[in-house]
Amino acid sequence: MSDENPPRSRWSDLERPPLNATALRRALLGSDSLYTHLEVVGSVGSTNSELADRARRGAAQPGTVLVAEEQTAGRGRLDRGWSAPPRSGLFFSVLLAPEVPAERLGWLPLLAGVATAGALSRTAGVDTALKWPNDILVTVGGDERKCVGILAERVGEGPQGRPREGALVxxxxxxxxxxxxxxxxxxxxxxxxxxxQGTDRDPLLRAVLRSLEDWYGRWTAVDGSAGESDLQEAYAAGCATLGRHVRAELPGDRALLGEAVALDGQGRLVIATGEGVQHPVAAGDIVHLRPAGGA
Known part of the structure; x- marks a missing residue:
């Protein structure tokens, strides 16, 4: 006898259809595209870890996009977890090898923030704000909430221990x-x-990847200059962190309190203390960045 109420599969939510990998490849890949390969997998621990491992083994080339319907061990900065139900979001990584000076690579996650925020605003019709260094906020019930997380990581060593120079996921x-x-x-x-206004993941992913390609092309064309590519201006214009009083928690139980006043040429946040001293702080030096007095 058949079961009139079969168990609900974690993949059976009709409001969350699968991505169409064939249509995505048709729309995004081409001889003049940044992207050379696009794969959609059902489930993976972390798209960043998986793609970095493939790159180290020589099994992925720059321009590869890996998308997962589900991440079981998604990571943010400092290995903080990122979890969500299957097909409830977009979880993807891109392998890149930007030929820019090393001191300008800190702009890459900020570039991704500008590209993603703009694409989501246009395609989904939501207001977005950038939270330095790697989050995008949306407004829910009058409150700012994190909707997007971004993580750029160096690939490290390749086959036979040879480093893949400049490769990042x-x-x-x-x-x-x-x-x-x-x-x-x-x-x-x-x-x-x-x-x-729309939550169809296929057009959202296409919009984000096209926007990322556009900004990445502008940035690399001017040797990674955030000023000449207008990236610095665009990030500052959309950054909710600037102008606010913040508490930067640093390694060693140290803290820096002051107003976030600017971004410098390397993408560092400049915090002005009450004594009038301006301190540039890099993303890699921050444990937490919170509103001053916030939890």
């Missing part, structure tokens, strides 16, 4: 249709909760 995670009860923390949000 750029990972982006976007909460698309997460419901309130599914949020991992109260400060998280999603495009759907922010009132998005």
């Amino acid at each position: 750029l990972g982006i995670g976007i909460n698309v249709t997460l419901r309130e009860a599914e949020l991992p923390v109260p400060t998280a949000g999603s495009l759907q909760l922010a009132g998005a």
